[in-house]
Structure formats: C-alpha cells, structure tokens
Amino acid sequence: MFEIALYGGAFNPPHAGHAQVMIEASRQARRVLVVPSFRHPYGKQMVDYEVRLNWLESIVENVQPLCCAEVRASRVEQVVARGVEGAIYSYTLLAHLADSLALNGKRIALVVGQDVADSLPTFYRGQELLERFSVLCVEEKIHVRSTGVRERLALGKPLPTDWMAPGMNPLNYDLYATHGNRHAH
Secondary structure, eight states: OEEEEEEEEOOSSOOHHHHHHHHHHTTSEEEEEEEEOSSOTTOOOOBOHHHHHHHHHHHHHHHGGGOSSEEEEOOHHHHHHTTOSSOOOHHHHHHHHHHHHTOOGGGEEEEEOHHHHHHGGGSTTHHHHHHHSEEEEOOOOSOOOHHHHHHHHHTTOOOOGGGSOTTOOHHHHHHHHHHTTTTBO
16 A cells, blocks of 8 residues: 555546545545646646636545545645646656655656656656656546547537546536636646
8 A cells, every 4th residue: 555646637527536545545545635737847738727626525425435544635736836847757756745744756646647657768867766766547437538629628518527526516617618628837
C-alpha cells in the first residue's frame, strides 16, 4: 500500500472516468491527492484553476463514500508553482511531496493510465521519476476523454449522463458549450 497516490491532470473538464480512477486509486493508497494542473506542461488552455479545483472538490465529496481511503482535491501544484517559472512537471510535484513530508519516494505513487505509463520514460526527468517514485497504473473502465467532452459540447450535442462525474452539475459542462475555453488563463 502506498502512503500517497498523486492523481494529476488538467481535469478540463473532469468526467466520470476521472471519478472512477479516484475510487480505484483509493484501494491502493492511504491517501489520494487529486491535483489539477496550475500551469500545464504543454501550454494547454484550461478553464480557470479555481473553477476546476471547485469541481474536483465536489466530485471528491460525492465519491468519498465509495473510496477505501481519504481522497481530496489538492492545491499542491499551485503551491509548487509559486517557486517555479514555467510548467510544473510530475517529477517536481512528487519530489516536493517526498521532501516536504519526509517520505521515501517509493511510498508515493503517480497515478496513470496505461497510455501514460508507456510514455513515462519520455516525461521530464522520466527515468529519475521511475527510479525514485512508484507508479500506480489504473485500468480505465470508463472510456471518456475530456477532449471528447469539449468537442461534443462545442458542437451543441448533449452530453451523455454517464459521462458526467458525480457532483458535477450539467450546467458546469455548459461552460464549454457556451464559452469554449474563454475562461482559461
């Protein structure tokens, strides 16, 4: 069992697949931190950070009863961003957690899907990440992508209810239909 599982992403927008990963990760860690991107490594335009963080807090509140461990939305990337210019990378977040909590890196797992697991060696300091920290590869059971959600909404198509994360009001998703990413930073 890992001490901490770090589940990071743009969550732009969060969907049912993200909620399922939170539940699965909670089975293998004492605590799951759900970390929205503050500054995306690839410069992706995202809806405002505070909006996405609030959505994640609502989702966590709704999935917590189904979880085996504490799950919470975390501002750790925002904290790390204060002292770093440019993008915030997975390695940087994991190292910050290990150092600030005085934990052996192998007690901290980066939560990923198989698609990301295969590309970890190409990440910023990818080889070091694999050597210093653990990886928790969670099987994707709900096949939804944020890109697909955004595209569908931009075309004015309704969003299937099984794509919506618990705790997300359908009006939250309307932000993408009516404004695209106008509210992005």
